[in-house]
Amino acid sequence: MSDNVNDKEQQKQMEEIFICDDIWLEVFALFSPLELGHTMALISDRFDALVDLHFKHKKWSLGSLQILRAIDGNGAIVKQSSGEQLPIPQGPIPGKVIGFEKIEIRYIDRSVIEFLQSIRRLFTSTGTTVDIGTSADQSHSWEIIWQKIWPNLRSVDFRGLFPVFPADDNTDASSRQAMAKWLLTPREDGLPKMLHCDFYSPRGGMEEAFVNASESANFIIRPRPSLNVFRPCKLKNKSTGERLTFQQMDGDKWLLVRCPIERDEDKWAKWEKEAIERKWSRQWNCIFINFNDSDIGDGMGDANVDGPSEPNK
Template sequence: MFLSPLIGQLKGYNGVNSRIKPKPNGNDEIGRGQRFFISADCWLCVFELLTPSQLGFEIAMISHRFDFYVDEHFKTRKRTLKFIQIRSKIGENGTNGMEIVEHYDGKALPIPQVQLPRKFIGFKHIHISFIDRNAIAFLFHFRQFFASGLINLAINTHKDRIAGFLLRNIWPMFGKNLHGMGLSGTFFRHLRQFVGTSILNDFPSLRFVSLYTVNLFGEFPCDDNAAASDGQAVTKWLFTPLQNDVPKMLKCWVNDEGNWMSRIEAIKAAFTYASSPVNFIVVIYIGMPFADSVVLFNLTNELTREQLALKRSDDYDEYFLLIRRPIVRTESKWAKWEEEAIGWRFYEPSNQWNQIFIQIINEDEIGDELLDATLGPSDH
């Protein structure tokens, strides 16, 4: 709103040189009728404060010179997307279609028909709850960015047929640059079965994993070969250090049926006999009333000069942090990492950029033209 007066003033400005209109009291500071000069660089800085629609439909219409400035701005500015959602829309003939809307106000956006501009540097959050050919084409425009930038990708589905569809049609668009990954148990199982049993460790920059299933945590021995369970593969990834010694982060859910405290005891035993260090932060969600019975601890390994601690989150009663870290450390840095681990989520915009959250629960969330062609016969 505060930019509206600025736009109004610009509409009365005829180019590079102009006269200052006298104020009603005649006390204008520059001088009545005095000409002044504003460089193109100054205008380009001002344009950063305006939206593309304000620039294209209002400022560019002022004069040929402003039209040139706006065109130059769009050629040189770094472009980003913020929060958008791809969802289903019922067409006039009753068939499902796709629409792209702004995440918060639901305002419809045009479907891009061309590749992203060279100046595109990233996006905040893309939420996908419906997939048809247009949705796949939309993601296809990002393929070069997916291959070159660090992406945070989450795929949540609990049906095998849908997991197979996503594995064939969506997963191949992403390269080896995943920074964070959110996985349902079903999709993780498909990845290990059809892509590679060591899929988590195949991504050298993978720093964060969120599991949308219970008790897939702390299984030993840690291994990711074909005979290993999904839980063992997660433990193998967690205990494989990153090259820069930044802690890996795992977010998981447990309940008492999984006898999760025995898994904590296994991690404590592995820590006690460890001969090499590894840093990680595990955020564990434990539902009530089991959370109140958790026993906290703080262990030390003098050989690796590390601590292993289980503590309760200061802000969320049902969140616990299992942290393996050096004894001698920068407390402020680790406090920031702990906050990052708790705040990292995929289902809504969080503290990370370049997030894609794909949640396809039912088959009617896949376009009719793709459903029969790619899913195959129903399991039912």
């Protein structure tokens, strides 16, 4: 009998303890959306209102998505990490969506391009890593990549040796020549391109190409740490008003920089610091492109269709 009385007293005391809304909203962050909606919201009217408030103010990530060809072969679908498959979203995404973990593109058509355009603000808000896994023999796929994606990249983590000059991105050019071509192609916003690559002397003809250049190009190259002994250099090209320097910046970190002779030191110091501190292997906000010629759908017959703009990494 006394035990029952104690239990009732404890329950009454618990009911009298008031936990403010702000504390509950912090606790809700530990629960999944499913748990909140199907468990916590059902406890009471107060909790139902608090769960609604939590969802209203919470910022969301798209998580990990795969874009695939639909099972019936018509159009594209989105596969979530949970395994659920949904049609390609149409229209703008909610303002509470602030990023994504990974989007793997294994099929592309006009609806996929429009979806990427609808989320392009996510590319510039925190930066985007683009990883290209398409095979080298998929010519139509690479035509789309070269024309619609390649020019918009600001930085590249190149899993190969230093670029080779003369720069060339024709079909018979090497990947190192194509990388040199990308470096020399200026961005519309004027920001310097950044490259992370293996580095062995000699420097692939870059110094000779720089001295003989008639057009300007701004870029920063950070070589991976190497057992090779790096040789500093400092050159000027009066025709383009530029300088090319290769120097040790911090410990084993070196930078090769092509920039104006008269430059905004504050801006370039910021960009050089960014190149040194950049997490080149970052996984958040990653787009993985891995489609082949057989995975190209309607509206992509002409590679000159308007593509998604401005992934900046």
